[in-house]
Amino acid sequence: MTGLELHRLTVGYRGRRGRTVASDLSAVAETGRLTSLIGPNGAGKSTLLRTVCGLQPPLSGTATLADGTDVSSMKAAELARRVAVVTTDTVEPGRLTAREVAALGRTPYLSPTGRLSDVDRRRTDDALAAVRAKHLADRQFHDLSDGERQRVLAARALAQEPELLVLDEPTSHLDAPSRVEFLDLLATLAREQGIAVLMSSHELELVMRLSDEVWLLRTDGTMITGTPGELADDGSVSAAFDRGRLRFDADRLAFVIDTRS
Numbered sequence: 001m002t003g004l005e006l007h008r009l010t011v012g013y014r015g016r017r018g019r020t021v022a023s024d025l026s027a028v029a030e031t032g033r034l035t036s037l038i039g040p041n042g043a044g045k046s047t048l049l050r051t052v053c054g055l056q057p058p059l060s061g062t063a064t065l066a067d068g069t070d071v072s073s074m075k076a077a078e079l080a081r082r083v084a085v086v087t088t089d090t091v092e093p094g095r096l097t098a099r100e101v102a103a104l105g106r107t108p109y110l111s112p113t114g115r116l117s118d119v120d121r122r123r124t125d126d127a128l129a130a131v132r133a134k135h136l137a138d139r140q141f142h143d144l145s146d147g148e149r150q151r152v153l154a155a156r157a158l159a160q161e162p163e164l165l166v167l168d169e170p171t172s173h174l175d176a177p178s179r180v181e182f183l184d185l186l187a188t189l190a191r192e193q194g195i196a197v198l199m200s201s202h203e204l205e206l207v208m209r210l211s212d213e214v215w216l217l218r219t220d221g222t223m224i225t226g227t228p229g230e231l232a233d234d235g236s237v238s239a240a241f242d243r244g245r246l247r248f249d250a251d252r253l254a255f256v257i258d259t260r261s
Ligand SMILES: Nc1ncnc2c1ncn2[C@@H]1O[C@H](COP(=O)(O)OP(=O)(O)OP(=O)(O)O)[C@@H](O)[C@H]1O
Pocket: 013, 017, 018, 019, 021, 039, 040, 041, 042, 043, 044, 045, 046, 047, 048
């Protein structure tokens, strides 16, 4: 099932210093699948993600959710219930426990009193369990490691019960084993929770191994989509990322140094 669909979407910035970053993009991110957005530095990944989350307006075209609703026309309250966003911004939530941080994801559902109901508490604990972070629930958030924090932030996003989960470079502060673990967790969450997960990443080799679908944004502002195998085999990944003697080996799904020259 379609979780997010781009229809001839053009993204960029208006105004005096404005510019078109990527044009005429059409693509689908499916429910229950991990879709990864890759592309060289400056290709426009963050700009595209901000646009599909409703954080900045498109220059033209639309990004729609499963029922066809245009993200850019949604009110903030509806958007907060349907789309969850995890960015690279450092979060400093004061002296909150991991459970209290995860519970912030329930904000769109709270009554005017702002109190958590039993349902809110249950959903928060379920979200912590889903990201394997239940044992961290009573720890202070700021005492956690980067990998543990990232899992708690994912729990906060899940507690929102979104149909679309968007993450901008979620592994950038993690060590190598944590990166593998977190991407694997995202793929599992997509399947188990039945949500569309769209994340941007520079971890090309991991993305190619663990994603269901890849959106490859190129520096000319166009995008090609397919399974990791399709984009590796047709040479798209190499064309976008090979540099000097560094080339992407489609069979190994890894970069290799070409020693022939
Ligand atoms: N607020 C802004 N106003 C104008 N141009 C901007 C703005 N923010 C980003 N840009 C430009 O848009 C282009 C795409 O930037 P963006 O951050 O989306 O790329 P990216 O693919 O996420 O890059 P990276 O991989 O380096 O994080 C860049 O040329 C950038 O300079």
